[in-house]
Amino acid sequence: MSFVELERSVFTSFGKGDFEKVHALIFKAETLYPDNLNKILFWKACVFSVEGKVHQSISALKEGINRGIWWNPNTLINYPDLKKLKEYDDFNTIINHCDTLLKEAKQQSQFKNYTFGNPESDTSLLTLHWRGSNVANFAHHWFNDDLLNNYQFSFPQSSQVHGYNSFCWDDPEIALQDTLQSYKNISPSNTVVIAGASQGGKLAIEYALKETINTKHFIAVVPAIKELDSFKEILNQNYTSNLKGWIITGDQDYFYDKTCLLNELLCEHNIQSELIIKDGLGHYFPADFSHMLSDVLKEVNIKK
Known part of the structure; x- marks a missing residue:
C-alpha cells in the first residue's frame, strides 16, 4: 500500500x-x-x-x-x-x-521547482500543491506510468513556509512570483495546462481566468472556494475566450457548495467548465484520479 x-x-x-x-x-x-x-x-x-x-x-x-x-x-x-x-x-x-x-x-525558505515525466512531451502540466504540503508528498497523486511517459509535469514548491516541510500560497504576490518562475522553465511551444488542488486548485482557476499563464485549460481538484466575489471581479474585468476547465470535487468536501456555485458562475460567462462530482468524497483526491486525469489530458490533446 x-x-x-x-x-x-x-x-x-x-x-x-x-x-x-x-x-x-x-x-x-x-x-x-x-x-x-x-x-x-x-x-x-x-x-x-x-x-x-x-x-x-x-x-x-x-x-x-x-x-x-x-x-x-x-x-x-x-x-x-x-x-x-x-x-x-x-x-x-x-x-x-x-x-x-x-x-x-x-527566514530560510526558498522557492524550488521540480519536473517529472517526459521532457520531450509537448504537453506540460504546471501543478500547484495544496496548502500545508510539499512536492514530494503531493506529486504522486498525479502520476502513473502512462502519464509519466506521455506528459511533462512541472511542480513549483512555494517559498512560503506553512509548517515542518510544508508550504502554502497565502501571500498572493509571492505565490504569483513562484508560479511564474516555474512557468518560465516550460517550453513556449508546449501546450500548458494549469492545475492544482485545494488552495492550489483555486489559484489554478484564477491564473487561467486572468490569463496570467498562457493556457486554455485548467484542472482544479477540490478547490478551496470560500467566496465568489473575487471571481466575479475577475470575470467582469477579463474576457477569456476558448477556456476549458475541469473541476473535480466531492459532495462531502468542505467547499462543495461554493465550488458548485463557482462552476455555475463560470458557465454563465461562457467558460466551458466541467464539474465532476464524486459521491462520498471529502477534501481529498479521488481514488481513480490518475485515470480521470488521463482522460482529461487526452481531451486536451484532441483540442490542440
Whole structure:
C-alpha cells in the first residue's frame, strides 16, 4: 500500500468513526513511512483527541517536537479535532514552540521547482500543491506510468513556509512570483495546462481566468472556494475566450457548495467548465484520479 493509499484509508476510516482501524493504519504508516512522521503523528493526535484521550493526544505531539517535527501553530489552534486540547498548558507550550520554529523557518525558505515525466512531451502540466504540503508528498497523486511517459509535469514548491516541510500560497504576490518562475522553465511551444488542488486548485482557476499563464485549460481538484466575489471581479474585468476547465470535487468536501456555485458562475460567462462530482468524497483526491486525469489530458490533446 502506497502512502497516498494509506492516507486515503485513514481519512475514510476516520470519517466513518472507525477509530480502531485508524489506529491500525497509523501503526502501519509509522513502520512503512517514517519520513512522513509529521503527518502520522498529527493523525495520531487527532484520533486520540476525538476519542477523548487528551493526554495521549498531547503525547503524540510532544513525540514530534522531541524528534524535531513541528506544525503550523494556527493549524493546532483551529483544527476542530484538537479543540479538546486548548485548555491544557502542555498544548499551549507546544503551540508557542511551533510559533518560534515557524518564524525561524520563514527566514530560510526558498522557492524550488521540480519536473517529472517526459521532457520531450509537448504537453506540460504546471501543478500547484495544496496548502500545508510539499512536492514530494503531493506529486504522486498525479502520476502513473502512462502519464509519466506521455506528459511533462512541472511542480513549483512555494517559498512560503506553512509548517515542518510544508508550504502554502497565502501571500498572493509571492505565490504569483513562484508560479511564474516555474512557468518560465516550460517550453513556449508546449501546450500548458494549469492545475492544482485545494488552495492550489483555486489559484489554478484564477491564473487561467486572468490569463496570467498562457493556457486554455485548467484542472482544479477540490478547490478551496470560500467566496465568489473575487471571481466575479475577475470575470467582469477579463474576457477569456476558448477556456476549458475541469473541476473535480466531492459532495462531502468542505467547499462543495461554493465550488458548485463557482462552476455555475463560470458557465454563465461562457467558460466551458466541467464539474465532476464524486459521491462520498471529502477534501481529498479521488481514488481513480490518475485515470480521470488521463482522460482529461487526452481531451486536451484532441483540442490542440
